[in-house]
Amino acid sequence: MQRPVIIIHSFEQACAALTSAADLSKDLTLLSAPDAGMQSGPAWFLSVVEQAREAVPGAKTIEITAVLDCGDAPGIVLAALRHGLTDVCFTGPPETLSKLTDIADKQGAVIVTERPEGLDLLGVTDPTARCREWLANGSD
Template sequence: MTRPVRIRGIEDARLVLGVARDCGCTVVLVSPAGAAGYLGGGWWAALTALLRQEFPGTEITAVLDCADDPGHVLAALRAGCTELSFAGPPEVVVKLADIAAQHGARLHPPAADAVEPWRERIPRAALHALLAGPGTAPADTSPPGTAGR
């Protein structure tokens, strides 16, 4: 099962990818909503490259949220991003998807159902169960009050 998981930065990504690696499941990392507009495609491309170095052999799909701004999609493509989400009108989606494909990239709909472990304060064991499916959480041996840290 592949779950979209919204991350805020490198620490969130490391946690999610570590759990995904441990449970043998795949995830799709999703940037914060509209991140292309305030963090930029260069940031996302660098973050993704770093994660690929730190998690060799792990399939990493990392989608940069471009909100409804076609200019952010185009700028992210120039920065080397290959997985982008866009929430604009259907006729613009078709055009941008074609442009993305010409760059070897893909356009996705926004990940409205993305899990947000940091917002929901999901401990590591619960995140494991959420990503892998019910009944698969490892025992949490963390000291009381530190689960998932």
């Protein structure tokens, strides 16, 4: 993924990431926590991302990719695709990946097999400031 990646764990963090990215006119990838698809579910993640897009007016000016980590659970990948997510991370066996990729391709969805690295907001007390600083300094 060529866009900066920010790992979110909540609606507030999604808003912080989108606000910072919009302020800096940076396209962004929002990545769920590891295995979030199995813990919180695709509907929760999609809702968080959609609500954050609505809550942050500047979010409409940047491109946003939302990636749900489904771990090694093919059923969660299928549920994510049914909910309309177009980007998921799956770490299961190659033979299962092949079948899922066929399904995803037909829906215009993308499955990545390695979690991208990025800024993890877990435990960050001021996520907006941290996102802004990280994005402004080249996302290193």
